[in-house]
Amino acid sequence: DQQVKQNSPSLSVQEGRISILNCDYTNSMFDYFLWYKKYPAEGPTFLISISSIKDKNEDGRFTVFLNKSAKHLSLHIVPSQPGDSAVYFCAAISSNTGKLIFGQGTTLQVKP
Amino acid sequence: EPEVTQTPSHQVTQMGQEVILRCVPISNHLYFYWYRQILGQKVEFLVSFYNNEISEKSEIFDDQFSVERPDGSNFTLKIRSTKLEDSAMYFCASTGSSSTNQPQHFGDGTRLSIL
Numbered sequence: 001d002q003q004v005k006q007n008s009p010s011l012s013v014q015e016g017r018i019s020i021l022n023c024d025y026t027n028s029m030f031d032y033f034l035w036y037k038k039y040p041a042e043g044p045t046f047l048i049s050i051s052s053i054k055d056k057n058e059d060g061r062f063t064v065f066l067n068k069s070a071k072h073l074s075l076h077i078v079p080s081q082p083g084d085s086a087v088y089f090c091a092a093i094s095s096n097t098g099k100l101i102f103g104q105g106t107t108l109q110v111k112p
Numbered sequence: 113e114p115e116v117t118q119t120p121s122h123q124v125t126q127m128g129q130e131v132i133l134r135c136v137p138i139s140n141h142l143y144f145y146w147y148r149q150i151l152g153q154k155v156e157f158l159v160s161f162y163n164n165e166i167s168e169k170s171e172i173f174d175d176q177f178s179v180e181r182p183d184g185s186n187f188t189l190k191i192r193s194t195k196l197e198d199s200a201m202y203f204c205a206s207t208g209s210s211s212t213n214q215p216q217h218f219g220d221g222t223r224l225s226i227l
Contacts, residue, residue: 032212043116043203043218044155051213089155093212097168098143099157100205100216 003027004092006103013110019077021106023090026071030092034100035064035075038087047088048075080110114138116219118204124225125194133189133222135204144187145205145216146179148172155203161187162210191224199226 005024013019023033031052036044050057050064050073057064063076077084090103117136125131137144146158160167161179169177178190187206191198201223205216 034215036218041220043118043205043220046215046217049213049215095212098145098160098207098210098212099168099170100145100147100155101157102155104154 004090004101004103006088006090006106008106009104010107010109013080013108015082015110015112016079019075019080019084019108019110021075021077021088021090021108023073023075023103024071025073025092027092027094027101028068028071029094029096030101031095032093033064033066033073034091034093035062036089036091036102037084038089038105044089077108080108082110082112084108085110114217116204116206116217118202118219118222120222121220122223122225124227127196127226128193131191131194131224133191133202133204133224135187135189135219136185137187137204137206138208138217139185141206141208141217143167143207143210143216144179144181145207146189147203147205147218148200149203149221150197150200158189158202194224194226196226199224 034049035047038044066073087105089105091100144161149155159169201221203221204219207216
């Protein structure tokens, strides 16, 4: 199932700088896009979401941008902190089904 | 903050045996889900459950799988005759609404190892 793709398996960023995580999708029926963060031995934790009718949603240090024409979304973390080091999953959902479709995940390492 | 809890954290079972994975969703949530993640692969949807019925299931969720809400708090996933390829992390999730703007909240998972 390649409907949601995260093409970068890993990203390394210096503390204080911006982290940009990318996600592409193919299904234009998706209504909502979500980012989850996952630490080892824990389940995915909801971080931020965006409706398909918006192009930006901001929550503190986290901002998600949606480009519908390109079927692309990105998560910006600024400033990045060492505690942000985790696996980040992009996920999508459509209103006719309750299931989340996940990307492969990107491992973010923030170096002190 | 309310949490989804899953037990056990790790289950080791012989191939062909039955296994039951348990979940306690967030108390006022009505929609329940199971996902799994095979090592090195994506998190993938198995089944959704609402009002004591399966709402949707994936092609992975064959006759060997079943779900149940035996009481007001537990939500279980049963695999009747386990196979080696069932080895994975199994995540339970819940949400209070079917609206897509309500995020699903996940438990910490059960690692299922089939020998």
